[in-house]
Structures are given as C-alpha cells and as structure tokens.
Amino acid sequence: MQKIEILRNDTFSLSERYTSYGEEFVKNLTASYDCPKNSSVEKFFRDNALNSCIQGITQSHYVVTTIDGESFFTGFFTLANKVVNIKRENVSSTFFRKIKKFGYYETLTDSVTVSVPLIAQLGKNFNKDNDKLISGKELLMIACDKVRKAQDIIGGRTVFLECEDIPKLTAFYIDNGFVSFGRRAPGEGDDGDLIQMIRYQR
C-alpha cells in the first residue's frame, strides 16, 4: 500500500526563539542555512538576521516543514516596515487608485508615498536538499500570509520587495501576483539595480 505523507509548515520568529531558547539555539539554526544560489541571502541569515531582530530593525521567520513526523528547516523570510514612493505612471490606473487611499498623495510628482511591509529577504534552505520539501511559491505565500495577519491588526493591503534584475527571479514574483513599480540604485552589499515589486493582497 502507498504511504500517505502528511506535510505541515510551521513558522517561528528568530526573536521569539531567542527569548525562549537563547542565543546558542538560534546561532546553531542560522549556521545550518545554505543558499548557494544567492550568497547575500545566505550571509544575511547566517550573520545579520538575529542582530537585526534584536535591534527591532527587521523580523526574520523560519519555516519548519514536518513530513511523516520528521521536521526540517526548509526556508526563511525577513520582514521590515518601509516607506515607498509609487508614481502613477509606473503602475496601472486601477492599482494607483487603490494604493492612493493608503498614503500621502503628492500632486507635483503625481505619486503616492505609502508605508508598506517589505519582504526584505526570502530563501529556501538548500542544506541537505531541504529545499525539495517546499516550493518558492509556498514560502512566498507563507510570508504574504504573515504580513496579512499583521495587517488584520493594523490595516494595509499591500506588501513589497526589491529583487535583483534576474529574469528568473522577477518572473517568480510576477507569477505570484507582484507587479513592478520602480527601480532602485544599488545600496551597500547589492550587486546591481533592484527591481521594486508590490502585491495587492485582497
């Protein structure tokens, strides 16, 4: 008889784990994260994620996938609160009409400045093939759901991210409901321009 696999994804925040289990626990976890496809994502989670949580700058959440009673650390995402400026000319008129209600409209630039949660980092854990247990879409939807839960409390309908101008990455986000609204010059640690993308959640 074919075995029925029961799969479940749970998320945990680094700061909650730090408070409950201490620094050693979190450091062992972050050290077990591998991301050969994106060294800056790997470096962030291993070296900076915990400190950034402790300082309250970002909050990182990791995903544990349980399959047939065995648990694996399969990916993580990092959220932060940011302000973005969206020009009408860069998005559809329907989208601009919706987003306008959430921010400050500037007549001079025909743009709206709005506070939007940022998915600052996101990556599957390629350690020991753990990435095979979760798809990028599942991981991204878990991150979007987490934002939605915060927005159920404080309001808001959108989530945004900035990604490298790599066709496979931008296509991944477009396939999952994000639209591009701008381009940003690289900051410290970035390899090139970043494509800014936003998703209307409901």
Ligand SMILES: CC(C)(COP(=O)(O)OP(=O)(O)OC[C@H]1O[C@@H](n2cnc3c(N)ncnc32)[C@H](O)[C@@H]1OP(=O)(O)O)[C@@H](O)C(=O)NCCC(=O)NCCS
């Ligand atoms: C982005 C991600 C979540 C998508 O997961 P997924 O939808 O399950 O897709 P896959 O992991 O199979 O990747 C799809 C393709 O994109 C490629 N890809 C993924 N991340 C890439 C990156 N950072 N740079 C270049 N190519 C990348 C993969 O190599 C794969 O190529 P292939 O089709 O030729 O095999 C996952 O690939 C990942 O964790 N990437 C590393 C971290 C990362 O780059 N995060 C995005 C930061 S903006």
